[in-house]
Amino acid sequence: RRQDYSIHSLSTFQSVYQSPILTDPPPEAFTSLAAHPDGQLLAVGTTAGIVQVYDIRQGSLAASLAGEKSSGYSINTLSFSENGYQLAAPSSPSSVAIWDLRKLKTSASVPFAESFKINKLTYDTSAHYLAVAGSEGVKVLLHKTFEEVLSLDDAGDVMDAAFTGVNGLELWGVGPREVKIWGPGEN
CATH class of the missing domain: 2.40.128 (Lipocalin)
Known part of the structure; x- marks a missing residue:
């Protein structure tokens, strides 16, 4: 299956960028996405509980983020911090992992009931x-x-x-x- 993307101008609806076909597409389906504040990275959640971070301009996988206990939980939401250093993602249906993108590891885990x-x-x-x-x-x-x-x-x-x-x-x-x-x- 083909996996690529394009960026469109919202004022003209014209394509301003077409990515190369992703070189490392995951076998699992995408379930959520978040754009990095600087516009250079795209994070996508997957049905396997893994967050794939892509370099938008290169169309290549920059990082694959999976917790130590990857439960196969579908990542249904993602959010970058304003400075783009952290990425919040569910690590289970009832807990949040805070990923430090500079170190590519979790810096905090927040469990709920x-x-x-x-x-x-x-x-x-x-x-x-x-x-x-x-x-x-x-x-x-x-x-x-x-x-x-x-x-x-x-x-x-x-x-x-x-x-x-x-x-x-x-x-x-x-x-x-x-x-x-x-x-x-x-x-």
Whole structure:
């Protein structure tokens, strides 16, 4: 099967770059993706619990990230930190691995209760916080220590989340039938 990609201008919808065919495509299917802040790398999650990091311009595999206990869990979400040094990825349905891309190893692991299933990971634009949306609400973690600073348990099943608003201090989440917005001072 052919695996390549192209980059299009959103103003003209014309292709501005066509990659070579990927030289090391994984045998497992892609399930998620995230673009590095500098635009040079593309991380894709796979059905085997492996994150493949591609050099966009070369179309080649730059790194393959797999935890020590690769469970075969499908990586359903990925998020780069604002500076691009870290990549957050689920390491199981209920835990997050923080990959240090400079060392190509995990720098932190954040477990949650087994009943909490991760749906979405997203850093805020300042990289001070990481939001983890899941089956039992949203957990907001400090970026450096990954200490939980806010738990929005009453939110129910949150499928997606995004930081927005003035200084990125609003957190929006979407559940099965509603959009919720949390701002400073709310919990």
